[in-house]
């Protein structure tokens with residue numbers, strides 16, 4: 178019997194379709210302004226580099242659960258910044274959040290016949306994680322429209338990638354109540370929780386206003402990639418239901434899914450310091466404001482985008498791929514909305530993770 182490769186279960190990598198437009202944008206005499214991916218471009222704050230270097234002499238195996246100091250930094254940050262109280266048993270560092278998103282259904286024991294629900298417009302890895310486990314991914318914003326298949330896991334992502342939409346307390350409470358009635362786990366991807374710009378402030382699924390003080394069945398996924406420019410370090414954590422977190426810990430110990438000790442030290446330093454995060458947020462705020470004004474001035478419509486690192490933009494004269502081509506002709510690369518689901522076909526996602534110099538170039542090319 179020949180085995181089917183795992184890639185047979187996974188979709189084609191959509192970014193290859195953007196390559197011709199990347200080439201067009203790169204040919205611009207002023208160089209490309211790449212706003213297609215949300216990767217940090219500013220330096221790693223010196224204090225975090227120092228914490229990494231100070232822990233460089235780490236010959237022994239690190240603890241999968243994280244050092245007690247790191248766990249204290251995580252619980253302290255959650256309470257201070259987001260009004261969420263968890264004990265050290267309810268937190269677990271992960272190797273960036275993408276690996277947790279991709280493996281969570283497998284780690285929770287989901288498989289064929291189980292349904293994983295994720296937002297209609299979504300970071301693609303929720304779907305991938307379901308497929309890796311052999312479970313069935315379903316894209317649905319309204320839970321009431323779901324059929325009778327047993328839902329084991331529901332992903333929410335507020336603030337959203339790609340739209341920057343924020344789900345309010347009332348919405349999140351409904352998701353939690355729905356999932357609790359059915360025994361489903363709610364996993365809330367909160368990697369942009371600190372990056373609110375306007376309207377209702379983003380709130381964690383673990384906040385007592387949402388959870389009613391019980392974390393049963395709830396997991397919140399956090400990342401330091403954007404807050405602290407640590408995407409290259411792979412630094413994230415999951416927090417919430419103690420029983421679920423301890424189950425994840427037990428499986429991850431067996432599987433060797435461990436955050437390196439120097440990265441654990443850098444993570445702790447990052448969580449203990451708000452100053453660098455506030456400075457980085459202000460950089461993004463300024464870039465967002467300039468790009469937003471330039472896009473609207475050039476006739477683009479911005480929807481949602483109250484939080485996170487993206488502007489969700491559409492233009493009355495172009496469908497999404499035409500819009501990608503139009504902007505590529507001006508040396509600006511953006512991502513077509515359909516990369517995040519069919520509902521995104523009319524829009525493009527514009528990341529504001531570019532240097533001030535590149536943002537200035539984009540603003541000038543959009544007409545001032």
Ligand SMILES: Cc1ncc(COP(=O)(O)O)c(C=O)c1O
Pocket residue numbers: 215272273274275276278300334337338366368399400401402408412413
């Ligand atoms: C919604 C969302 N979740 C998770 C991630 C993964 O981030 P990381 O693996 O760097 O923590 C990203 C990255 O852009 C994202 O947009």
